[in-house]
Every structure is written in structure tokens, then in C-alpha cells.
Amino acid sequence: MANLLDQTDDSELMPLDVQTVHAWSQRYLQLMGDMPKEEEEPTDAQMAALDKRVNQMGPQNFLQWQASKKVFRVAAISLDICSLASLMTYEKVIERLTVQWPKNWNLIAHADDKARAEMLERLRRNLVIYLKDGKRVPADFKEDKPWSVWEQKGYMGAAYQIASSTVGLVKAMSELKGNFWAVPSRSSREIKRNEVLKLASMVAGHGRDPLPLSQETVEGVAACLKGSGMRSGDQYLNELKLLHIEEGYDMPPWLVRTFTLCKKALCRNKGPTKKAAEAKLENISDDLWQEKGSEFKGGINFAVMYAWACVWMLREIKAGACKWEHVRADEQQKQITLSIPMSKMDQMATGVKRTLQCCGEVVCSRFCAWNLWSRMQKELPSKFKKKGFVFINEKMERLSKSKMIEAWNSATSCRVSGHSARRSGAVEHVRRGMQIQELAFLGR
Numbered sequence: 001m002a003n004l005l006d007q008t009d010d011s012e013l014m015p016l017d018v019q020t021v022h023a024w025s026q027r028y029l030q031l032m033g034d035m036p037k038e039e040e041e042p043t044d045a046q047m048a049a050l051d052k053r054v055n056q057m058g059p060q061n062f063l064q065w066q067a068s069k070k071v072f073r074v075a076a077i078s079l080d081i082c083s084l085a086s087l088m089t090y091e092k093v094i095e096r097l098t099v100q101w102p103k104n105w106n107l108i109a110h111a112d113d114k115a116r117a118e119m120l121e122r123l124r125r126n127l128v129i130y131l132k133d134g135k136r137v138p139a140d141f142k143e144d145k146p147w148s149v150w151e152q153k154g155y156m157g158a159a160y161q162i163a164s165s166t167v168g169l170v171k172a173m174s175e176l177k178g179n180f181w182a183v184p185s186r187s188s189r190e191i192k193r194n195e196v197l198k199l200a201s202m203v204a205g206h207g208r209d210p211l212p213l214s215q216e217t218v219e220g221v222a223a224c225l226k227g228s229g230m231r232s233g234d235q236y237l238n239e240l241k242l243l244h245i246e247e248g249y250d251m252p253p254w255l256v257r258t259f260t261l262c263k264k265a266l267c268r269n270k271g272p273t274k275k276a277a278e279a280k281l282e283n284i285s286d287d288l289w290q291e292k293g294s295e296f297k298g299g300i301n302f303a304v305m306y307a308w309a310c311v312w313m314l315r316e317i318k319a320g321a322c323k324w325e326h327v328r329a330d331e332q333q334k335q336i337t338l339s340i341p342m343s344k345m346d347q348m349a350t351g352v353k354r355t356l357q358c359c360g361e362v363v364c365s366r367f368c369a370w371n372l373w374s375r376m377q378k379e380l381p382s383k384f385k386k387k388g389f390v391f392i393n394e395k396m397e398r399l400s401k402s403k404m405i406e407a408w409n410s411a412t413s414c415r416v417s418g419h420s421a422r423r424s425g426a427v428e429h430v431r432r433g434m435q436i437q438e439l440a441f442l443g444r
């Protein structure tokens with residue numbers, strides 16, 4: 001293959017039979033009406049190579065992928081191409097992705113392909129150049145064994161970072177997804193239609209046809225879409241409108257107005273253009289988690305601080321606005337109620353109230369509002385008054401946005417954004433069985 005089509009592909013090619021070559025020529029003749037010019041005509045072997053490449057099927061799922069990698073692993077180690085540790089690290093990344101996105105195997109396989117075919121080669125090339133220029137390269141980098149540097153983090157080069165971090169791969173994946181969905185294909189529209197119709201039925205109530213649409217249904221669907229944090233929520237809403245119209249129902253002014261208002265609401269807080277990194281609470285080390293709040297400048301453990309924002313699905317700005325006066329605890333029910341002012345005008349915080357109950361586990365989980373509140377109260381040193389902003393700096397002022405993000409970063413060992421806690425919290429609530437309506441309510 002290396003001589004024929006792709007210099008990076010060293011696989012062997014089976015000799016061709018005359019019939020296959022004849023069939024290929026016939027197809028060309030049929031389509032083009034003439035045989036190709038001599039200088040443009042590929043050799044039979046080149047055709048065969050391309051045919052092999054096009055028809056080569058990748059692994060169909062993670063298990064197959066793993067099986068094929070096992071063969072590769074044995075070969076790679078026998079030939080001393082890279083270290084076992086770096087191979088395992090890479091496999092773990094792929095496995096984690098398949099757990100997180102079980103339905104997106106195709107995308108993960110693409111990302112894997114892309115990573116190995118393009119990124120690794122680019123990385124190797126750059127390191128070789130760095131080496132020649134006398135620049136710093138990872139200590140154990142060898143030209144003939146380039147992939148082992150993979151496991152060392154935080155060294156240099158964008159390509160290298162992509163390789164070593166899950167987030168990078170996820171980003172590559174979402175870029176891939178972007179490419180797939182850039183052309184509004186019929187099928188992706190069809191999927192949107194089905195999903196939004198399902199959602200509308202849920203909102204309308206059991207057994208009721210959501211069409212023709214009522215104001216309540218449209219608003220309910222919009223609330224759910226918003227609560228889910230989906231970026232393309234307005235497109236779903238648009239499909240819902242089209243469904244209604246195509247079924248031959250009227251669009252009276254009140255319905256037009258409802259759609260306009262809902263669409264505005266969906267676009268207003270469209271959220272970040274990049275998906276916030278999901279930094280899970282369970283990944284925080286026990287040592288850090290158990291450390292008392294009194295050990296921290298503001299009197300609250302950074303991990304607890306992050307968990308608090310997660311459990312209430314708060315963006316950084318809302319988490320920072322939390323005041324002690326906004327929290328009510330019901331000792332008997334083990335319930336916590338949080339009220340957050342919607343704006344500066346709403347200092348009494350009459351706007352939004354949310355209540356969460358203790359997780360009820362024998363030892364309270366990290367994702368338990370009751371647990372977090374108890375810890376924040378108990379561990380706060382007495383020099384701090386339980387008044388005003390909950391999260392403060394050493395000067396007892398409200399924690400700035402950058403300081404809050406810094407605290408979240410150090411708690412999670414991830415590079416989080418202002419949206420990370422909200423997104424991670426939403427995912428965790430869904431994992432624990434919360435329904436989409438409840439989620440929308442909690443996250444409104």
C-alpha cells in the first residue's frame with residue numbers, strides 16, 4: 001500500500017483477478033462514456049489499493065476496537081514502538097468516551113482514527129524538528145519510539161495536548177459532529193422532529209395528542225429545552241411549529257406570539273459556544289474532599305464550593321451571588337431551600353425558590369445539598385459571620401469570578417468554565433434519575 005496509495009500504510013495487497021479489474025473498467029466506461037486518458041489511468045494495483053481502503057470497515061463497537069487494539073498492543077510492544085503505559089492511557093480515554101456517549105461510537109472511532117492518523121504524526125514531526133533546533137522535548141522522547149511521550153502532561157504543543165486530554169478529544173469529536181451536521185440533512189431534521197414531538201407529548205400529558213399546539217405545550221417544551229442546556233433548542237422549537245402547520249392547523253396571533261417569546265427566551269441565555277467541561281465530583285480525591293473548610297481562606301472547602309454549584313445547577317455568576325440569607329434548612333424533613341434573586345432589583349429573592357432533599361444514603365453523598373449545607377455551616381470558622389455572601393475572599397468580600405473559577409479548577413483538577421458546575425450538575429441529576437421536567441424546574 002505504501003508504494004501505491006498511502007505512504008503511511010504498509011499493509012499487503014492481495015493480487016487481483018482479471019474479472020474484478022474488468023468490472024471496474026466497465027463501470028467507468030458506463031458512467032463516463034469513454035475510457036480514461038492514458039496518463040490519468042490508475043494502475044490495476046492502485047485501484048485495488050483504493051478499493052481496499054474504501055471498503056475497509058473500522059471496528060463496529062468498543063469491544064471490537066479493544067480486541068483489535070490488543071493485537072496492536074502485542075505487536076507494538078514486541079516491536080518496541082511505544083510504552084505499555086502510554087497505550088493503556090490512550091485506551092482508557094477511548095473507553096471513558098464510550099461510557100459517556102454510548103450511542104456515539106462512530107464519532108469516537110472517527111476521533112480515534114483522526115488522533116492516530118493525523119495528530120500523532122504531527123506531534124512526532126514537531127518533536128523531531130524541536131530536537132533538531134535544540135529546543136526542549138520530553139525527556140524520554142526517541143525519534144523511533146515517538147508515542148511514549150504521550151503520557152507526560154502539560155508539556156507543549158496543541159497537538160500534544162489534544163492527545164493527552166479527554167477534553168481535547170471531546171472537542172475534536174464535537175468539531176467532527178459539527179462537520180457532520182453542518183449540512184442540514186434530512187435525517188438529522190427527522191430526528192429533531194421525532195424528539196421534539198416526543199417531548200411535546202410528555203409535556204401535554206399522558207395519552208394526549210400535543211397537536212394542535214396549546215400555549216402551555218409550547219411553553220412547556222421551551223422550558224424543557226432551555227433546562228436541558230441544549231444549544232440548538234430554538235431549532236427544535238421551529239420544527240415543532242412546522243409540524244403544527246403541516247398538519248393543517250391555524251397559526252392564530254396568540255400562538256405566533258407564544259413562539260416568538262419562547263424563541264427569544266431560548267436564544268437569550270444560549271450559553272457558551274463551547275460545551276463546558278464536565279468535571280465530576282466523584283473524581284475529586286478523598287483527601288481534598290474531607291479537608292475541613294477552616295483550612296481554606298474563605299472558610300469553605302473548594303470542593304464543597306464546587307459541589308454546591310453543581311447540586312443547584314448554578315453558573316458561576318449565580319453561585320457567587322449566593323448569600324447565607326438565601327438558604328433555609330428544614331431540619332425535620334432534611335430539606336434545603338435556596339432562593340436566588342433573579343436580578344439586582346430582586347434583593348428579597350422572591351423570584352426563584354428551589355428545594356432539594358437529603359440524598360438519604362447512609363453516609364451522605366457528595367451530591368447531597370443537605371450534606372453540603374451542614375458542612376459549610378459546621379466547618380466555617382467563627383471569625384466569619386454567616387451573613388452576606390457565602391463564598392468570600394480573605395477580606396470577607398464576595399469572591400470574584402476569576403477566583404471562583406480558580407477554586408473550582410483546583411478542586412477538580414480540570415480547566416472548568418463558568419458553566420461547568422451547571423452542566424456537570426445537570427448530568428449528575430439525570431444519572432440519578434431526575435426527569436427532564438424536574439431538571440428544567442431546578443435549572444430555570
Ligand SMILES: [Zn+2]
Nearest residue numbers: 358359364368
Ligand atoms: Zn444526604
